Amino acid sequence: MPGCDVLSRRGLLAAGGTLLAAPAIGQDAYPSRPLRLVIPFPAGGPTDVYARFYSERLSRELGQPVVTENRGGAGGAIGSLEVARARPDGLTLLFGTASTHALYPLVTRQPQFDVAKDFIAVAEIGGGPLAWVANPSQPATLAAFMAAARSAQPHLSYGSPGTGTLMHLATELMKQRAGGVPLTHVPYRGAAPAMNDVVGGTIALGVNTFGAALxxxxxxxxxxxxxxxxxxxxxAPDIPTVAEALNLPGFQAVLWHAVFVPPGTPPAIVARLSQATNTMLADPAFRAALDGAGIVASEPGTPASAAAFIAAETERYRPIVEAIRPELDS
Structure with a gap:
C-alpha cells in the first residue's frame, strides 16, 4: 500500500543491504526433506491466511513440501516456543507476527523467550492494516460510535484476538488518543470468534485486518x-481512515509478519531461506495475489534488516504497553 509508513520504513531498512545474494555453500543439500511452518495462532485468522500463501510459494522455491501447522495458545507463545526449541536444521520455521515478536516481550512480565536470542529472523514480509467493524445496529460512523460509547451504560464492548495482541493495543491507543473513550475490552482466542460475536451483536465493535473485515x-x-x-x-474508498474519522493525525497500525528459525541455524541455510523469500516478494504475481487478500507485501530485504525492523517496532509500542500496564497485569 503506497504511503504505509510501517511498511515503507521496512523498505528503507533494507535499502543498504544486498537483497538477493546468498552463499552457495550448503544450498545443494538444503533442503533434503519437507519443511514445517508453525503458525502460532488458530486456523482461520489473518496470520493463517498469509502463512498459507507463503508456504505454498516457498515450497515451489525450495522444491520441497512446506507443511503448515497451527499451534495456537498463550498469545502465540506456545507455537513460538516450539520453534525456538526445535532442531536448528532449517526444517522448522515460525510464521511470527507483531504480536509474538514485538509485543510479547513488552506485555509479558516474565517472557518465556527472548526474541533476539531465541530466534534468527529470516525476513519481515509485510501484513495487513487493521480495521474496526461494528454490528450494523451501532452508529454508522466511527466518530458517532465513539460519541455513543462515551455515554453508554453499561459501557460498550469491543473484541480483540487476545490481551496484548496488536489489535488490542491499537484499539487502546485509539481510545487513548480519542480522549479516553470508555470501551470495555473482551479478549478472544483468535480474530474469527471475535468477529462472529460482532456479527451476532454480543459485542459492539471488533478489530481485525482489513482483508478479513472487508x-x-x-x-x-x-x-x-x-x-x-x-x-x-x-x-474500500468509501471507508475513512481512523486518522480522518477521529482527527488523529498519523494514526496507523499494521499486523506485520516475519519468518524465523531456531538459534544455531547455519548462516547458509538462513541465507537460502532469505533468498527464496526475496524471490517471491519481488514477484508481481505473488504480490497481486496477496493484495487480493488485503495483504501488503514488504520489499525484499535481509535477515539483518528484518531484525532491525522488529527491534524498532518493539520500541514503537513500548509507551502504549506502559500506559495500559494495569489491565495487562490484572
Missing amino acids: PLHQGGRARMLGVATPQRHPR
Missing part, C-alpha cells in the same frame, strides 16, 4: 468504520 462489510453483516492506514484503502 467481506463482512461488503456482505452487510458488519459495518467497517475505519482503517488504520495513512490514506483510504483503494479497495
Whole structure:
C-alpha cells in the first residue's frame, strides 16, 4: 500500500543491504526433506491466511513440501516456543507476527523467550492494516460510535484476538488518543470468534485486518468504520481512515509478519531461506495475489534488516504497553 509508513520504513531498512545474494555453500543439500511452518495462532485468522500463501510459494522455491501447522495458545507463545526449541536444521520455521515478536516481550512480565536470542529472523514480509467493524445496529460512523460509547451504560464492548495482541493495543491507543473513550475490552482466542460475536451483536465493535473485515462489510453483516492506514484503502474508498474519522493525525497500525528459525541455524541455510523469500516478494504475481487478500507485501530485504525492523517496532509500542500496564497485569 503506497504511503504505509510501517511498511515503507521496512523498505528503507533494507535499502543498504544486498537483497538477493546468498552463499552457495550448503544450498545443494538444503533442503533434503519437507519443511514445517508453525503458525502460532488458530486456523482461520489473518496470520493463517498469509502463512498459507507463503508456504505454498516457498515450497515451489525450495522444491520441497512446506507443511503448515497451527499451534495456537498463550498469545502465540506456545507455537513460538516450539520453534525456538526445535532442531536448528532449517526444517522448522515460525510464521511470527507483531504480536509474538514485538509485543510479547513488552506485555509479558516474565517472557518465556527472548526474541533476539531465541530466534534468527529470516525476513519481515509485510501484513495487513487493521480495521474496526461494528454490528450494523451501532452508529454508522466511527466518530458517532465513539460519541455513543462515551455515554453508554453499561459501557460498550469491543473484541480483540487476545490481551496484548496488536489489535488490542491499537484499539487502546485509539481510545487513548480519542480522549479516553470508555470501551470495555473482551479478549478472544483468535480474530474469527471475535468477529462472529460482532456479527451476532454480543459485542459492539471488533478489530481485525482489513482483508478479513472487508467481506463482512461488503456482505452487510458488519459495518467497517475505519482503517488504520495513512490514506483510504483503494479497495474500500468509501471507508475513512481512523486518522480522518477521529482527527488523529498519523494514526496507523499494521499486523506485520516475519519468518524465523531456531538459534544455531547455519548462516547458509538462513541465507537460502532469505533468498527464496526475496524471490517471491519481488514477484508481481505473488504480490497481486496477496493484495487480493488485503495483504501488503514488504520489499525484499535481509535477515539483518528484518531484525532491525522488529527491534524498532518493539520500541514503537513500548509507551502504549506502559500506559495500559494495569489491565495487562490484572
